[in-house]
Amino acid sequence: MKKLLILLISVLVIYCIYVDLQSGTLPLSQVASAQEKEIKSDKQEKKNNTTYIEVTVKPGDTVLSILEKNLKGDLPVSITTVVKDFVDLNKVEPEKIQIGKKYKIPMYQ
Secondary structure, eight states, rough: HHHHHHHHHHHHHHEEEEEEEHHHHSSSHHHHHHHHHHHHHHHHHHHHOOOEEEEEOOOTHHHHHHHHHHHHOSSSOOHHHHHHHHHHSSSOOOGGGTOOOEEEOOOOO
């Protein structure tokens, strides 16, 4: 009896794994709509947040540290959004900022 029970449980587990791998746990329509919502929210954030401040870089400053100091808290947008906006404003990568130069730092609400 134990062998039969173990066999049935094994078949059930294998079947569940097969179904999960073939169709996934979420229907594709839900995954696609979630991705579309993320893209729309990123576009809205980008449109709404065109304001910036000009800051002279001091030793030890990074784009994120400057932004967090001015926001007095955590970032309301993703880091990739900050990087894209910074590059759009300054035409330079955040890793290549230089001490003593002025840069436009995007501001968010």
